[in-house]
Amino acid sequence: MNVLWIYAHPDPASLNGALRDEGVTTLRDLGHDVRESDLYAMRWNPIVDEIATVPEDVRIEHEKLGWADTVVVQFPLWWADTPAILKGWFDRVFVQGYGYDYRDETGHTLRYGNGVLAGKRAMVIVTAGAHEDSLGPRGAHGSLDDLLFNVQHATLFYTGMTVLPPLKVTGTNRMTPEKFDCVAERLRKRLHSLETTDPLPYRTQDGGDYDRRLVLLPEVAPGQTGYAVHLTA
Numbered sequence: 196m197n198v199l200w201i202y203a204h205p206d207p208a209s210l211n212g213a214l215r216d217e218g219v220t221t222l223r224d225l226g227h228d229v230r231e232s233d234l235y236a237m238r239w240n241p242i243v244d245e246i247a248t249v250p251e252d253v254r255i256e257h258e259k260l261g262w263a264d265t266v267v268v269q270f271p272l273w274w275a276d277t278p279a280i281l282k283g284w285f286d287r288v289f290v291q292g293y294g295y296d297y298r299d300e301t302g303h304t305l306r307y308g309n310g311v312l313a314g315k316r317a318m319v320i321v322t323a324g325a326h327e328d329s330l331g332p333r334g335a336h337g338s339l340d341d342l343l344f345n346v347q348h349a350t351l352f353y354t355g356m357t358v359l360p361p362l363k364v365t366g367t368n369r370m371t372p373e374k375f376d377c378v379a380e381r382l383r384k385r386l387h388s389l390e391t392t393d394p395l396p397y398r399t400q401d402g403g404d405y406d407r408r409l410v411l412l413p414e415v416a417p418g419q420t421g422y423a424v425h426l427t428a
């Protein structure tokens with residue numbers, strides 16, 4: 196497999212840095228080819244300052260994405276979201292006609308399960324200081340699954356990728372060597388099964404669940420609302 200590892204952390208000596216090293220080594224040991232977009236090391240410009248043209252740094256990211264079968268997106272949760280540099284990678288790389296407004300020959304817009312990145316798998320790796328329960332369905336910080344909806348559904352799935360369940364590393368404020376070993380083992384397991392893991396069962400745009408305005412049909416999950424309603428199970 197060709198794996199593109201997108202990594203958004205400023206410090207290579209951090210927990211995230213250690214997990215990235217472990218992950219890339221694991222994939223290479225398994226015989227996969229790995230390329231990286233280490234956004235801080237690349238001094239990635241996150242600011243959209245020109246809309247009409249595709250600058251060279253964005254073109255290079257398009258080439259890497261075209262090469263990849265699988266995309267890993269790794270980041271620490273910062274203020275309940277991705278670090279700004281990663282948001283700015285999506286803002287600048289997923290441009291009109293590529294990430295959005297991508298149409299077939301009839302002019303139909305392809306998105307949510309189809310698009311320029313269709314056929315590729317994506318997996319998020321997120322670390323968070325807060326403990327698991329406080330990022331759960333009744334946690335004060337909000338459900339981590341809900342917080343990831345933007346990157347997983349509205350961005351990765353929107354552009355056509357199949358999204359695997361995320362690797363969630365919570366409670367990083369109290370990391371111990373033993374806990375790190377467990378996390379590294381969970382990471383290795385996920386990478387070993389990257390090609391066979393069932394994706395999140397998001398409803399596709401053209402699968403018959405939505406009307407033309409992209410609203411769920413009344414008979415689909417009647418009475419239910421919220422992010423989870425866009426999953427079939």
Ligand SMILES: Cc1cc2nc3c(=O)[nH]c(=O)nc-3n(C[C@H](O)[C@H](O)[C@H](O)COP(=O)(O)O)c2cc1C
Binds near residue numbers: 276
């Ligand atoms: C700017 C900033 C914002 C943060 N916001 C959150 C947050 O919203 N929720 C949370 O659980 N942890 C938050 N944290 C904690 C980080 O998620 C945690 O330190 C990180 O996942 C640990 O990995 P690292 O050692 O590789 O940085 C924040 C940390 C920073 C620096």
